[in-house]
Amino acid sequence: MSEPTLLYLDGVTVSFDGFKALNELSMVLEPGEMRAVIGPNGAGKTTMMDVITGKTRPDQGRIVFGADIDLTKLDEPAIARLGIGRKFQQPTVFETLTVRDNLLLALAGDRSPRFTLWARESADEHAQLDRLLATIRLVQERDRRAAELSHGQKQWLEIGMLLAQDPKLLLIDEPAAGMTDAETAETAELLREINRTRSVVVIDHDMAFVRALGVKITVLDEGCVLAEGSIDAIQDNPHVIEVYLGR
Numbered sequence: 001m002s003e004p005t006l007l008y009l010d011g012v013t014v015s016f017d018g019f020k021a022l023n024e025l026s027m028v029l030e031p032g033e034m035r036a037v038i039g040p041n042g043a044g045k046t047t048m049m050d051v052i053t054g055k056t057r058p059d060q061g062r063i064v065f066g067a068d069i070d071l072t073k074l075d076e077p078a079i080a081r082l083g084i085g086r087k088f089q090q091p092t093v094f095e096t097l098t099v100r101d102n103l104l105l106a107l108a109g110d111r112s113p114r115f116t117l118w119a120r121e122s123a124d125e126h127a128q129l130d131r132l133l134a135t136i137r138l139v140q141e142r143d144r145r146a147a148e149l150s151h152g153q154k155q156w157l158e159i160g161m162l163l164a165q166d167p168k169l170l171l172i173d174e175p176a177a178g179m180t181d182a183e184t185a186e187t188a189e190l191l192r193e194i195n196r197t198r199s200v201v202v203i204d205h206d207m208a209f210v211r212a213l214g215v216k217i218t219v220l221d222e223g224c225v226l227a228e229g230s231i232d233a234i235q236d237n238p239h240v241i242e243v244y245l246g247r
Contacts, residue, residue, distance in 0.1 A: 004067045006031045006199050007052070007170060012061035014047050014223075020055070021047040022058065023223035029169075030200050034195040036210045037203045038234075039220035040244050045203045048220070053086050054079040065169075073075060073078035083168035089177055091154040099138050099157055102146055103129055106161035128164070135193060138159035152183030154192065169199045176209040188212035207245070219244065 007029040016024040022044045029035055037045055050056035054076040063071040071079055094102050102117060107125060111223060133139045136156040146157060155175055162170055174193070176184045188209055191200055195215075204210055210217060211231045219226045219240050225239045226244075234240055 002029075005029065005064075006033070008064040009048070009052075010060075010062040010064065012048075012051060012058045012063060014044075014051060014056060014058050018225050022041065024061070025220075025224050026080060027225060028219060029199060029201065032195070032199055033204065034191065034200040034213065034215045036202060036213055036215055037219045037220060038205065038207075038210060038244065039226070041221040042222075044223040045220055046173070047223075049086060049173065049201075049203070052079075052171060053084060076124065077236055080165075083166070084171065085162040085165055085167035085169070086171040087158055087162055087175065089174040091151070091158045093146045093154055093161070094155050098143050098145055099133070099149070100129060100142045102157055103132050103160055105186060106164035132160045132163055134187060135163065136190065150183070152179040152187065155179070155183075155187065157189070159194070163194065163198075166199065169201070170194065171201050173203045174205065175202065176204055176206050184209050185212060207231075 005028050009027045012022050028240050051058050100205045100210050133142050175187050217234045218228050221243050
């Protein structure tokens with residue numbers, strides 16, 4: 001028997017004061033898939049993430065996670081506990097804490113900042129931290145305060161904090177924004193590594209970065225899917241050129 005889809009948006013509509021931010025949006029994400037989502041400003045990309053994570057309730061439609069969990073019936077904390085993690089465009093890390101303590105705070109489980117800062121991690125947590133630090137390219141920075149990191153390194157740290165919560169699906173909004181070319185290339189490689197064990201949805205405007213991901217692309221426009229396909233198919237699509245790439 002085939003594995004069920006991981007995420008299914010079925011005719012999702014969201015209106016704000018008569019404006020349809022999402023207009024019967026339907027999309028399928030398979031288990032283990034990474035998908036890039038692009039589109040002009042106002043196309044519905046952020047609203048799509050909002051409805052998946054429970055921040056916004058759709059007017060109509062279903063969002064099914066796994067076999068039969070309807071996310072539209074759950075609140076944000078319940079959706080997060082199911083294993084859906086979201087990273088916003090601007091990194092939000094604890095700047096006065098070290099990289100290591102940021103990650104320790106984020107490890108799954110009920111934990112207060114006071115406990116974390118005064119207690120040594122367990123052997124299992126120590127191993128988890130080492131793996132996370134290696135994944136996000138911050139082994140050498142583990143004892144630096146987050147405030148001292150570059151913008152790109154802060155983005156990686158926040159991705160590491162998401163990974164610490166062991167999500168099944170990561171929703172990542174413009175991870176390459178404000179990065180150097182070298183950091184952008186490293187971020188694409190980082191996301192490909194993460195995708196070996198988890199599903200990922202990435203929103204970004206940088207077409208070179210999207211090409212480096214090497215994944216299927218969904219183009220949104222006016223709240224619905226305009227086109228889907230490979231980077232080459234998308235860049236050659238006359239409708240996509242007209243509404244997005246040609247601008």
